[in-house]
Amino acid sequence: MPDVFVERSLDEIRFWSRIMKEHSFFLRLGFRSEDTQLINEANQFQAIFEDIERRAYSFSVNTDPQTIREFNVEVHNAAAHIWAFKRKVLGLILQCKLPGQNNFPLLVDHISREANYFRNRLEELNSGRLEPLHDAIIDENVFFLKIMADHAKFIGHLLDPSERKLVEQAREFSHEFDTLMYQAIDLSSMRPQSQTIPLLSQFVDENRVSVKSLRDFKKTARDLIEECRIKSIIHPLLADHVFREAERFLFILDMFERSLSGEKVNKREILF
Ligand SMILES: [Fe+2]
Ligand SMILES: [Fe+2]
Numbered sequence: 001m002p003d004v005f006v007e008r009s010l011d012e013i014r015f016w017s018r019i020m021k022e023h024s025f026f027l028r029l030g031f032r033s034e035d036t037q038l039i040n041e042a043n044q045f046q047a048i049f050e051d052i053e054r055r056a057y058s059f060s061v062n063t064d065p066q067t068i069r070e071f072n073v074e075v076h077n078a079a080a081h082i083w084a085f086k087r088k089v090l091g092l093i094l095q096c097k098l099p100g101q102n103n104f105p106l107l108v109d110h111i112s113r114e115a116n117y118f119r120n121r122l123e124e125l126n127s128g129r130l131e132p133l134h135d136a137i138i139d140e141n142v143f144f145l146k147i148m149a150d151h152a153k154f155i156g157h158l159l160d161p162s163e164r165k166l167v168e169q170a171r172e173f174s175h176e177f178d179t180l181m182y183q184a185i186d187l188s189s190m191r192p193q194s195q196t197i198p199l200l201s202q203f204v205d206e207n208r209v210s211v212k213s214l215r216d217f218k219k220t221a222r223d224l225i226e227e228c229r230i231k232s233i234i235h236p237l238l239a240d241h242v243f244r245e246a247e248r249f250l251f252i253l254d255m256f257e258r259s260l261s262g263e264k265v266n267k268r269e270i271l272f
Contacts (some may be wrong), residue, residue, distance in 0.1 A: 003065050003211075009062075009071070013052065027042045032101050047109050052075055057179065083115035083116055090105060134192075135195075145177055153170075158234045159234065180206070204260065209247050211250050
């Protein structure tokens with residue numbers, strides 16, 4: 001009988017450690033050649049998360065839960081450190097101390113939010129305090145819709161301006177996801193009265209339709225970039241990275257959808 005705690009921990013760590021490793025690489029690409037200290041720090045984080053990723057694959061669902069609990073603490077620590085590094089870099093950029101560096105402030109803030117999310121997930125797993133479903137549905141959507149809206153903005157700004165059609169499409173996605181995010185914040189503000197099964201399942205369905213179409217757009221962009229068919233300053237790994245994050249969000253939405261349909265869909269009472 002596989003341990004759910006072990007399974008979920010490994011799933012989170014395998015996904016997010018690769019993401020953290022790639023963030024380190026993107027940060028390094030954006031630094032100026034004279035910022036050797038920052039480049040070294042980014043390289044160290046890349047090595048740390050590469051090692052964590054490798055070890056996460058060396059464990060299995062049958063690994064002793066205590067071993068995984070300790071591993072989670074170690075990874076949590078690494079996530080807290082990379083979060084602090086990203087915030088430090090954001091501070092330097094916003095104080096104009098790195099003129100000419102190439103990472104947007106919003107991108108650095110964005111990747112720090114992802115590190116914070118990862119850190120929180122590990123904390124929740126280790127303390128056994130997973131959010132109740134009706135809260136998780138709203139909070140995960142508020143988080144990921146903002147992530148998706150940011151991605152659309154990054155793509156729009158990193159494509160060559162002469163790719164007018166694609167830039168336009170990215171702008172439309174940005175607007176669509178900003179709107180969805182505000183809807184999620186509205187639903188959040190109406191808690192707990194808004195947490196009825198019909199409202200939550202409509203919310204999940206609507207978001208899923210939009211995430212699927214953004215995911216497909218990212219996939220197309222990724223393939224075009226890989227085949228060198230469009231003009232941009234998007235690294236192929238960044239294109240794949242944002243595609244994988246959309247897939248992750250879809251995976252979470254599917255999970256919510258299944259959990260909600262396990263409840264009686266006609267039930268109109270509040271879920272608390
Ligand atoms: Fe990311
Ligand atoms: Fe992201």
